[in-house]
Amino acid sequence: MKSKIIYAAKFWTKGLCFLLLVIFQSFFSQDSGYEKKIHQDTGVSNGNFGPLNGASNHVAHYFPASQMTAYQSWALDYVEIYIATTPVHLELKIYGQGTELKPGPILFSKVIAPATIPILGKLVRIELDTPIVISGQDLWIGYEVTNSPSTGCIGTDTGPMKNGLGNWRSLDGQNWSKFSFLNKNWIISGHLKAPITEGNDIGVSAIINPITGANLGEEEINIDIKNYGTQTQSNIPYSVTWDNQNYNGIYAGTIESDKSVNFTLPVKADLKNYGIYNFSACTTLAGDQKPQYDCTVKTVENKVPKLCTETLYTQGCSMDRISNWALSNIQIDNIQCPADGTSYLNLKDKIHDLKKGQTYPLTVTSTYINHYVAVWIDYDDNLEFTPDEYILKNANCPEKETPYNFNITIPENATEGTHLMRMRSNYAVPVESACDTYDFGIVLDFTVNLSKALATNETTAEKLSIFPNPASEKITVNNAKKIAKLMLIDYSGRIVIELSNINKHLTDVNVSSLPSGSYILQITDQEGKTTNKNIIVSK
Template identity: 30%
Template sequence: MKKLLLVPLLLWTSFIFSQNNPTTIIQGEFLGKTMPLRDFVLSQEQTYRVNEIRIVPNNLRANEKLDPTGLPLDGVDPLRQTNAENSYTASYALEGSFDGISVNEGGGATPPDPTGAAGPNHYVNAVNSVVKIFDKSGNTLAGPTPLGTFLGNGANNGDPIVMYDHLADRFFVSQFQTSNNALIIGVSDTPDPTGAYNVYEFALDAFPDYPHYSIWPDGYYLTANKNSGNSVYVIDRDVMINGGTNPQIVGFTLPGIVNNPNTVFSPEPANLLGNIYPTDVPGYIVYLQDDGWNPGITSDHLKIWEIDIDWATPANSVVSNPIDVPLAAFDSVFAPFGTGDVDQPGTNQKIDMIGGVISYAANYRSFGTHNSWVITFNVDVDGNDTSGIRWIELRNNDTDGWSVYQEGTYAPADGHSRFMGSAAIDLQGNIGLGFNIASGTLPVGISYTGRFSTDPLGQMSVAETTIVAGTGVQTFSNRFGDYSHLTMDPDGFTFWHTAEYFRSSNTWQSRIASFSLSPGFDNDVGIIAIVNPENGGLSNAETVEVTIRNFGNLNQSNIPVELRVDGTLIASEVFTGTIASGDVANYTFTQTADLSSYGQTYTLEAKTTLATDEFTLNDPYSKDVTHLRNNDVGVVNISSPVSGTGLGNETVTVSVRNFGANAQSNVPVQYTLDGGAPVIETIAATINPEETVQYTFTQTADLSAINTYSITASTTLVSDEEPSNNSTTIAVENMICAPSANCSLGDGLRLFSVAEINNASACEGYGDFTDQIASLEPDTTYPLTVTTTYGNQYLTVWIDFDDSNSFEVSEKVITDYIIGAGQTGGTFTETVDLVIPAGAATGTHRMRAKTNWNAVVPDDACEETTYGETEDYTASIQTLSVEEFAFINNSDLKIIEKGENQFEAVLTTSYSGDVYAAIYNINGQQLKFKDLSKSSINSYVVKLDMSQAAAGVYTLKIGGTNIDSNITQKFIVR
């Protein structure tokens, strides 16, 4: 909050700044449909070479608490559970335990990043380079298949994630691609994961390290460890599960977050378990905040954000401000990253436990009366790098927000660390927790524990059970994990866990295990699908067919079923057959449904009403069915051209959808450029009902001039019954070149300050700051202050005086000035003369600053270099009037510090007109603006009350209200 007082008799009231959260909307690219995964050539098992996968250092880990006053001061976790071994409840025996992908199958990538998910009949396992599919007994059904081959990009880059989308009965497999900062995602075309997949690419603005996904009713949610731009995204899952083209991805920046000092920045999205969820439930993101990271974090807590996604108008999507959920004190900081955290027997090499992140996945389940969200992360329980797992169950409901229902730290006092945990909650509210276990006397292995919903809060009660004991150590690297993955079987009771262990020295192996904490319900049936009808030309007597699943342990017969249309009960009937435990059967209602209203969407709901049912929340299933118009086609997307540099004669590609019930062929389609004459062509191929096809026009569009163009594409079917969805319009900009370079090591500009511009920036590679304007006069020299965080940076600055959208040698105003000459790492701030030549053309022009490490900047301002950065600004060249000259040259601005962050600014000047005063923060954001009148014959006085301002550097700018000149002065708030 900022407050300024003006003299005389002027009061600036307090004002609050809230961070805007604009969305980034990206169009994904459909790469095509694969052949069946079972038909791919297998990766050849071979003796591997060490191939260590690195985490991109987006955030650097601290060696110790940055704030030593952070709790717990004594290092002892206040919630540590150290029960004696005989105080735990005996667990059920492991239901399954078998080896997944081996190090030789995986090509030796370290760490392997094991991930996996169970469907009704399969378990899909992946590590950093391959995917493999098993039945639930551990028999191989497909693979191992290289991820790069399978996902179609040819590169085995890493950080895979596997999910079973139980809402759609589809499998999801992803990895990142380093070459273009992309995520590659395959979604199975059918419920069979060994079959074909539809593959998509999402190219982002920075490398999406450590991507974690979740299943949610309105999208696939994603978080990533990125060093710039958005860190949270939502992907249009409806398009992907239906094999559509060009799904959108919407990006968000989390407001109010304090990043951790660890290697991985890892907020987590809520992942839906089960088919039940509140109406209009928002997406949830969670992140831990450790008061040992930063003095600004006053207590250990979680931050939670809500995301409301609007796929009809993605730009309307919003992310909320965070809510804080207090936790008992914890310490999430371990030893320095790169040295390892936990000892191994017989070697000095430690392995990493990954501190300061929410473990994958953060699983959510709705129980009707409340919703539970289980979250885990590693904590130091004794101040000596012994790790336990802090686990939290949050709850909310229709009226109450998120709060801690229970939390605990699982860390038996046996000298071993528990880490790399992952937890989930079953249909009865029982919690399962899988993890790695290791110490200086115990090779790393995998175990699990759990608790029953009726246990005392905050306690794991199930006896710790070994999934597999480690029989080796790793001596060549500290890297381990980087995550494990616990998921739920569709039956709602079986937990499936995969993690890494060493089966011999330097030989990792993924392991897959299943276990339950409850045998489930004896009597539990429900509708899981409405098979028919589908969208189409519907009648007044439509047959309704449903699928009934027996979730329970006992066989069931004579199951009552109900059918409703738009909430009105139209049938109460009985399925008289027998459904065995775990099996399904289809039933067709005798009563038909009237769905004959043209163009209307109906909501069908089928429901079982078994009197002895022990879990009624999964009884109903609903489906929307639309009576389609007969003839209705339209353009839903224009995928090319897209904005960029160097555009010329560009192809125009559109997606055309048949919204109607009748198949269509020879569909007329057209596009116009800036409202000009239409280019009319015909799609000869047949487009089936509700099918979307891509069409590329034969005639290209001339976009060669630097400009923003409007392209409208439309269908013009004569018999079309709904013209409102015929057309789509996009804007395409042919932009000036935007060369990018690697500035991640500190190359490039961290400050560019001249005249009114005072831009403190990060590493962008290329930064478009043309909204920032410097007012400059011909035949004048100006001091330009620049900062870089890596030395020997050559700097050249051009101003495009002739507005040709190219930068000529004659337009250089600084040529190869060396910042931090002869230096390497460090921060270097220097001032160099920027000379505006006599006779420079007046008006506004693009100003380009470009750096290059250890070599001169190329004369071609569009040429990309390996290291450095390019930033664009605007130079306003103007000739000063007599008044402006007097204001600039006959004025003196002083800022006097009065103590307690009170300041007085005095402008002494011969200028007699009205002036304004404005305050800016270091990011160039204007915080306050006010017109001033003279306080005395030759001075203006402004009192600045900065007592509530954050510490930092601020800029006061005073200028004439009727002239284009101003004076600036920096001052420091302490």
């Protein structure tokens, strides 16, 4: 009976399509005296929900009058939601006062064409054609969505849920209930803007850069200045200070009423020392009628580099993981989920020998359907995995217990030496981060040794053909000049096949006994000229 219970829970959980972790708490901290983000979620996205059969769902946040009275006469001008997979149908819906258990009449609705929705796991901003003036009464903000079968679209946070505020759901748009199964909230926020009442009123609305990270250095400073008043402004003085450093400047351009400009300062902030830096940016417009809104502050931390190995998954890898891995000289079968529940395996003792400029077949097998795989090499050895360090991005294993082959190419300009290589998997949603928290999958850390590839004689190679490539049983070599001998060399430098005294233009090489991987085929003709070609054996 225990196994059946686990399976039922698993089956229901697989109705969820999990979104990448995107930390955007600082996004909400950019509120000013004139702008406010209202939301009931925690500020950290951590999952996605959708029914297995692809049915429609209506979800919403409830903002009672006790929260909205302070914003009476403000205007709701746009809404932001998280969408992880392309929906069949998406419609924003904003409701007026109803009851504590059900929204009131629809104040605004807007259908969003699926083709206009950004890439997976992004915050979708939906502008209201006509802003809604806040009455101070209850407000409900939500959307109706229909997803494809087995692919959820509705973004959820880390929880815990704000029961009765951030977790309302309806199947028909009429009968609503608090969805407590996930103990999470939907990712929905509304942007409120205060009415313009003053003529001269301008301020720094946001410090965009720098941002918190590891190994910071000379970082750009980027700020946003907004005109909150009714009068057009120009030649606006501003200042930015951070830990005993400062810069004073004048924005010479023109900013119209209710518009903003974003620009980068001509100086950079020296953040090379690890620790916290406190930034403050202000405008100092003469005659500003609301100077209390002139400034914005931001905290930036230069973090000591640390390999992320914790909180990588909420649910783990007991049933969702990569179980088999084969690349170059390393093959690992029956990979098990670690007992400590971290879904992280330290396999740095598995050293892959790879050559710059070469292409290799990677073979992986997943224990569950629709599993995505990404691989990075930490070329700069800073314990971070950045987009320019991908060697495989979001390969998909549609079926479980089925080997899939993907080609990996090592850049010609890759840094030679020993580096960390990370493989990360995720169920149903592409892997966009090596460190953010997902729900199902596994992380494997390996070591890679990068070296120069064997030189290739390009002139001779033009007169040489090898087919098929990749091969599973045999390869046929056809050379313009008679072949004297050939060798097949694996990437550890070991000769695995050697044939001598061939004396023919055409010859076959039996590779059926070789494991899958990349090899160098070295051919020597009767004149003593040698040519090297890359060969892939794929079973």
